[in-house]
Amino acid sequence: MAKISEYSSVVGSSTIEELQLLAGKLQEKIVQNINSTAMGGGVAELLSRIVPLLQELGVNTRWDVIKGGESFFNVTKKFHNALHGRPEEISPQMFEAFMETSQQNIEELKAYGDIMIIHDPQPIALIKKKLSMPGSKWAWRCHIDISSPDTHVWNFLKPFIHQYDSAIFSSPNFSPALPIRQFLILPSIDPLSDKNKDLPQETIDTVLEKYQIKKDKPIITQISRFDYLKDPIGVIEAYRLVKKRIDCQLILAGGTATDDPESSKVFADTKEIAGNDADIHILPVPSGSDIEINALQRASTVIIQKSLREGFGLTVTEALWKAKPVVASSTGGIPLQIRHKYNGLLCHSIFGAALSIKQLLHNPEYAKRLGENGHEHVKQNFILTRHLKDCLLLFLCMYHSDDIIHL
């Protein structure tokens, strides 16, 4: 992983000095992050970049993962979908299974942070440990779009949330009425990581050869876990509408996450819908294949993210950073990243997505301009150092009730 000083090549040295100044105020504190998976999905991606850099800045930052079996993750996946507004049947037994595993984690997981950052609903019940940790500060960081949650699940989670000192959301639109302090922290990408760094053309070509993807026709790509909310089948339908007019290929690449039991079914359904079209490449990319994901994004003519619901959508940030023209659903955090017709195209339907893709394929100059603006927009707003600063300010704020940090 790159050293903090190396980021000055992207954001300038004064930004790094500012981080060092803020981190200096937190030398005594232990910050413990807890989530439900070490690999797969945006939260693990964020933590894998943020934690080592906070450590290097001198803030004693740790990352622990809760344990859970199939029935627990089945329920938490349903919570995830329901909070995103998708109808889910959740029986009383399922809530009980959630509480049973939560109780085991409460008993077995060591909580030792002065500042506890609990990510998403899976570990939410750990707040019960707060009572036995006097002086500790607890924040629930929600990465999900909870602007229109299923009330059954939301009402179940609320009593836990109310016990936290603060809640953190990724978009002002997600902020619900809560009796605790709320903070807005937008996610970020690491421009120096294997996922996002520049790649030599030979590396990109090697990955294309590995997956038998030709370079003789445009490539449309969606990188995402196989999840219904990412709408892989909608992507195939949009591709088919485009294909009627323009010969092109589609890549749907994605792995699974250990806390997502639905992905193999979604993968199988997607394969079935794709049928035997040799221009559709459905690639089960194992977790940690960052160079491959990077290469597939860079090899693409257009990146699509046709999510039905989205927390923030790091795949969009990654594509914009690579100066790719992006067509993405206007949902969740995506409109925070894409200003329509300035640095990408927002869509609201399969038909709309297909129309936008065709427009970009027909007009490479326009596509290039959108991509360049996208790169600049990410550079100004969604680089890791901005995120680190927000985290450090949050930690300091947790010790100040008036929201003003005196340095």
Ligand code: UDP
């Ligand atoms: N990702 C990956 N491999 C895959 C699919 C996704 O490394 O097969 C990464 C992707 O590049 C991004 C993150 O996982 O960094 C997904 O984050 P996003 O916010 O887009 O969606 P989430 O999975 O959290 O819903």
